[in-house]
Amino acid sequence: xxxxxxxxxxxxxxxxxxxxxxxxxxxxxxxxxxxxxxxxxxxxxxxxxxxxxxxxxxxxxxxxxxxxxxxxxxxxxxxxxxxxxxxxxxxxxxxxxxxxxxxxxxxxxxxxxxxxxxxxxxxxxxxxxxxxxxxxxxxxxxxxxxxxxxxxxxxxxxxxxxxxxxxxxxxxxxxxxxxxxxxxxxxxxxxxxxxxxxxxx
Ligand code: SF4
Numbered sequence: 556x557x558x559x560x561x562x563x564x565x566x567x568x569x570x571x572x573x574x575x576x577x578x579x580x581x582x583x584x585x586x587x588x589x590x591x592x593x594x595x596x597x598x599x600x601x602x603x604x605x606x607x608x609x610x611x612x613x614x615x616x617x618x619x620x621x622x623x624x625x626x627x628x629x630x631x632x633x634x635x636x637x638x639x640x641x642x643x644x645x646x647x648x649x650x651x652x653x654x655x656x657x658x659x660x661x662x663x664x665x666x667x668x669x670x671x672x673x674x675x676x677x678x679x680x681x682x683x684x685x686x687x688x689x690x691x692x693x694x695x696x697x698x699x700x701x702x703x704x705x706x707x708x709x710x711x712x713x714x715x716x717x718x719x720x721x722x723x724x725x726x727x728x729x730x731x732x733x734x735x736x737x738x739x740x741x742x743x744x745x746x747x748x749x750x751x752x753x754x755x756x
Contacts, residue, residue, distance in 0.1 A: 556681045556684075556751050558572075558574050558749045558751075560651050561649070561650075561651045561653070561684060561749065562574065562749065564651065564652055564653035565653050565747055567653065568653045568737075568738045568739055569738060569739030569745075570739050570745050570746065570747050571744075571745070571746040571747070572746070572747050572749065573746065573747075573748050573749070574748075574749050574750075574751075575748055575749070575750045575751070576750075576751050577750070577751070577752055578601075578604070578605045578680075578750055578752050578754055579605075580750075581605065581678060581748050581750050582605050582606060582607055582610055584748065585607060585610070585611065585643070585676065585678075585748075586610050586611065588676075589611055589615055589641055589676075590614055590615065591614065591615065592615050592616070592639070592640045592641045592673075593615070593616045593617075593618070593635075593638075593639040593640045593641070594611055594615045594616065594617045594618070594636075594639050594640070594641045594642070594643065595617075595618050595619070595635065595636025595637055595638070595639035595641070595642045595643070595667060595672075596608055596617065596618065596619035596620075596621070596622075596636055596642075596643050596644070597636075597642070597643065597644030597645070597663070597664035597667060597668070598620070598621060598664055599643075599644055599645040599664075599678070599755060600645075600706070600754075600755035600756060601645035601678055601679075601680060601754040601755035602643060602644070602645060602678060603621065604754065604755070605678070605754070607643060607678070608621075608622055615641075616639075618632050618635035618636040618639060619632060619636060620632040620633045620636070620663075633661070633663040636663070636667065637663055637666060637667045637671065638671070639672065640672060640673045640674075641672060641673060641674050641675075641676070642667045642668065642671075642672045642674075642675045642676070643675075643676050643678065644657075644664055644667070644668055644675070644676075644677055644678070645677065645678050645679060645680075645683070645754070645755050646677055646679055646683055647683070647694070647695035647699040647700070647756075648683060648685055648690075648691035648692060648693075648694040648695035648699065649679055649683050649684055649685070649691055649747075650684075650685055650686065650687050650688045650690070650691040651684060651685070651686050651687065652686075652687050652688060653738075654688040654691060654735060654736065654737055655677065655691075655735070655736040655747075656691050656692050656694075656695040656733070656734070656735055657695070657733070657734045658695050658696065658699065658700055658729075658730045658732065658733050659731065659732045659733075659734070660728075660729040660730065660731045660732075661731075662731065662732045665732050665733075665734040668734065668736075668745075669734060669736075669740060670740065670743070672744075673744065674744040674745070674746065675743065675744070675745045675746070676745075676746050676747075676748060677745065677746070677747045677748065678748045678750070678754075679747060679748060679749055679750065679754075680750050680752055680753050680754025680755060681749070681750065681751055681752065681753060682753040682754065682755075683699075683754075683755070684749075688735075692735075695733075696720045696730070697719045697720050698756065699756045700713065700720055700729060700730050701713035701714065701716075701717050701718070701719065701720060702717065702756040703729060703756055704727075704729050705717050706756075707729060709725070709727035709728075709729060710725060710726075710727045711723050711725045711727050711728060711729070712725070714727075
């Protein structure tokens with residue numbers, strides 16, 4: 556995939572951008588870039604399949620509510636992750652024009668991306684890229700969220716049919732918050748890793 560346009564649009568909005576041919580290349584890159592840090596992880600199938608937690612844990616202090624540790628509750632692990640020096644996440648949609656979309660149920664991930672870390676890395680497979688803001692938002696709502704609902708086994712209309720968002724009123728609704736990064740927040744240090752493979756939802 557040609558990342559020239561999205562790279563230059565993201566850089567114009569203040570992000571650092573690196574491009575990786577494979578997920579394994581991106582994992583090696585993070586392994587070199589992050590050392591001796593406390594590291595928090597947002598819920599992410601992308602990071603899960605890449606094995607980033609296992610790789611970084613060898614020489615960093617990592618916290619992820621998807622990985623039990625020291626008898627801590629999921630909430631304690633989320634809290635530690637949100638207070639970490641470095642934070643890692645993927646995104647639910649990213650526009651070639653540079654807008655970044657995330658939908659969250661607990662909101663720890665969107666909160667952590669927005670503020671509070673020395674550096675944030677957003678790890679993005681090519682399947683997350685849409686041509687513009689509207690289509691990136693549509694993708695996050697109608698592709699990423701139904702697939703996540705299905706993965707979580709919640710009782711929502713999208714989890715059953717998987718075809719689109721029904722803007723449900725279900726108790727199990729996983730889409731409770733939406734964040735849009737129009738530009739990099741002031742003072743934030745955010746790097747976006749673009750990977751030439753389909754990863755996550
Ligand atoms: S709002 Fe409800 S129907 Fe729509 S994607 Fe989220 S959980 Fe599914």
